[in-house]
Amino acid sequence: MKRILLACSSGMSTSLLVQKMKEAAEKRGIEAEIWAVAQDKAESEMSHADCLLIGPQMRFLKKKLEKTAEANGIPLDIIDPIAYGRIDGEAVLIKALDLIGE
C-alpha cells in the first residue's frame, strides 16, 4: 500500500490530479491511497503518508514543510509544472513511486 499525499493552497487543484492518479494506479494494478489537502493541513497529515508532493504554485513552502517531512522520515518534492498543467496523473504517480523508492 502506497500512501501519497498532495498539498496545494486549498487542496482544490491537487484534488483534480488525485482523481487522475488514482485511475493511473488502478490501471497499473498498484494499491495506493492518494489524497489532497490544503497547505495548512499538510504538516499534520504527513504522519500517515509515504511521500508528499507539493503543487508548483506553492513551491515556496518546500523549505517549511521539509522539516516536518524529515521528522516523519518521508521524502517530498514539487510536482512538475507541465505535468501539473496537463493533469497528467500517470507522470505524477511515477514520480511519487520513484520518491518512495520502488
Place this chain on the structure above:
Amino acid sequence: MNKFMTFLENVLLPIADKLNNNRYLTALRDGFMVALPLIIFGSIFVVIANFPFLDRILSKSAYQAYQNALGPASQATLSIMGLFVIIGIGYKLLQRYGGEAIYGGIVAIASFLILTPQTVEKVAGVIPAASLGAQGMFLGILTAFTSVELYRFFVNKNWTIKMPQGVPDAVSRSFSSLIPITLTLTVFLIIRILFSLTPYETVQNFIYTVLQEPLTALGSGLAATIVAVILIQIFWFFGLHGQIIVNSVFDPIWYTLNNQNLEAFQHGQALPNIITKQFVDSFLVGMGGSGMTLAVVILIFIIGRSRQIKELGKLGGPAGIFNVNEPIIFGLPIIMNPLVLIPWIIAPVVVTIVTYFSMATGLVPKPAGIIVPWTTPIVLNGFLATGNAWQGGVLQLVNLLIVMAIWWPFLKVLDKNYYEKEKSGAQ
C-alpha cells in the same frame, strides 16, 4: 528575455518564501481559515434574510419578524468575526512554537477582551459587538501576536509551578500555564490602565485612529487595489500562488472594509466601501480563478484550432467554472510565457477599474459584506456578493466580455503557433 526572467524569479521566490514562512503572517492566514466556516455560515443567512422581492411579498411587520428571526445567525458569527480570528491566530501561533495551542487561543482572546471597552453609553457589563468585528480587527490581530509572544516568554522563563511526581499530567499542565497567563494578562491590564490616562481613553480607540483608519483608507483606494492586483498577476506569472502571498498582507484590511459594509447593509444604511474582501474575491478571482481565465476557456472553444489548446479547454473548463484554474495557468501555459504577459496583467487591471467605477457611479450596488465561497460560479457569485442584486451578476458577464476582448489577439497568435507546430510535426 530569459536572463531577465531568471532574475525576476530569483527576486520573487525569496519574497514569497519570506511572506509565507513568516510566522506571524502564517498564523494570521491560518487564523482567518479557522474563522472561515463561521463567516460563510453567517453569510448564507444574510443572503437568505435578504432574498429579493420578499420585502414586496410580505407585509412590513412580517418581513421585519423574518429578518429578526434570522439575524442572530450572522450577528453571532460574521459580525463578530474578529473574535474567532483572534482565537485562531493565538492558537496557530503557539502551535507553531510547539506550545499547548489552546492556551495560545485563550490568552489571545482574554488579552483582547481586557483591552476592549466594557461599557456602552455608561451601561456596564456589556461588550460592544462592533469592537469584536470590524472595529477591533487590527487591535485583535496585534494583541494575538503580542500576547502569545509574552505568554511564551513567561513559559520559557520557567517560572511555572512544578508539581510533585504522581500528579496526573493534565493537572500539572493546567497549573503550568497559570503563572504565564497571569503575568501576560496583567501586562495587558496595565496597558489598558495606562491608555485610560491618555486622550485616546482606550487602546481600541488608539489603534483604530493611528493604524487601522489610515491603513484601511489606503487599502480602500483604487490605486492600492491595482497594485495588489498587479502583484498577484506577477507572482502567478512565475507560477507562484499570487493570492495566498498577497492576501496574507491585505486580508486584515479587506476583511475590515468588508465588515463595515456588512454593518451598514444590515442596518439599511448606505454602504461605505467599494473595495472589500468580496470585491476582490468575486470580481477579480470569481471569474474562473485568478486572472479571470474563464474568459480564456470560452475563447478557446470559440477560436481554438490547435489540438493542444482544444485539449486544454476540455481539461480546464469544468474546473474553471468553479474558479480553479491551475490547469490553464500551467497548461496554456501562462507561467513564464511572454506571449500572454500583456493580457494576463492588463485584463484584471481593466476589470478592476470598470468594476470600481460601475459601483462608484451607483450603476451596480457595492458589495454587501457577504463572504461568498470563492468556488461559487460566475453570475451567481456577483449576484450574492452585491447583496442579491442582479446588477452584480450582469457586471460579471460584462467583465467576462472585456477579458475575452483583451485576450482575443494574443490567444489567436498562441493558437496559431501551436497549430503550425502540430502541422509541421505531423508531416
